[in-house]
Amino acid sequence: MKYLITLNIVLMLGIFIYNVQVEDRTNDMNQERAIEVSKSETNFEDYPDDLATIEVIIQKQYLDGRMDSESIEETITAMEDFWYKYENYQLIDQKVGQMVFRDYIDDISPYLKEVGYFGLADEQLVIFEGEPQYEQNIQIVFELDPDQLTEDERKRLNEGIKIDSKKTYQEVIDVFRHQLPSKQVHGESD
Numbered sequence: 001m002k003y004l005i006t007l008n009i010v011l012m013l014g015i016f017i018y019n020v021q022v023e024d025r026t027n028d029m030n031q032e033r034a035i036e037v038s039k040s041e042t043n044f045e046d047y048p049d050d051l052a053t054i055e056v057i058i059q060k061q062y063l064d065g066r067m068d069s070e071s072i073e074e075t076i077t078a079m080e081d082f083w084y085k086y087e088n089y090q091l092i093d094q095k096v097g098q099m100v101f102r103d104y105i106d107d108i109s110p111y112l113k114e115v116g117y118f119g120l121a122d123e124q125l126v127i128f129e130g131e132p133q134y135e136q137n138i139q140i141v142f143e144l145d146p147d148q149l150t151e152d153e154r155k156r157l158n159e160g161i162k163i164d165s166k167k168t169y170q171e172v173i174d175v176f177r178h179q180l181p182s183k184q185v186h187g188e189s190d
Contacts, residue, residue: 051075051076051077052075052076053073053074053075053076053097054073054074054076054097054098054099055071055072055073055074055097055098055099056071056072056073056074056086056098056099056100056101057069057070057071057072057098057099057100057101058070058071058072058089058101058102058103059092059100059101059102059103060102060103060105061102061103061104061105062105062107062108062109062112063105063106063107063108063166063169064108064109064112064116064127064139064169065139066108066109066111066112068109068111086099086101088103089101089102089103090102090103090104106166107166108163108165108166108169112127112138112163112169113163113164113165115129115130116128116129116138116162116163117129117130117131117132117160117161117162117163118141118157118160118161118163118172119131119132119157119158119160119161120132120144120154120157120158121135121137121140123143123144123145123146124140124141124142124143124144125140125141125142125143125144125157125172125173125176126138126139126140126141127139127141127163128160131159131160132157132158132159132160133160141173141176142176142177144176153175153176
């Protein structure tokens, strides 16, 4: 009789251990399935084929007139989200599969900060790529009246004024804007 009771206890213990192991394996499999479902829900490759993928071109226009562009591929999952993302940009052009936005930057371009110098060429205020002595003219700003330039101003412009910030850019233009040549107006004779 003791033998049967012991055998029953051992069998019940074996069944209990077996059930615990099966339950653990089932929980592990369910967790793996949940992770796979979660991954597939966030994987863009699993979205329906009818979602729009377009090329978005972002143009950055700086105070000095320079424009840089970058191209991005966007998959549009919700139009509201798309328009919200680009609400601070101006829509310039729209074609099938492509949108062009422009952002106006209240600063001079990184390119001009890196290589730009104000200088003098043919009595004109000019922006040079590098120092004026190398004569790499980028842009004519405006014509100057040579009679209004002081020797110090002429010397500074001949040596080149480094454009390292928006502040320098605006200050130099403001100083020399007042030295434009005056144009005589010819009136009719009576």
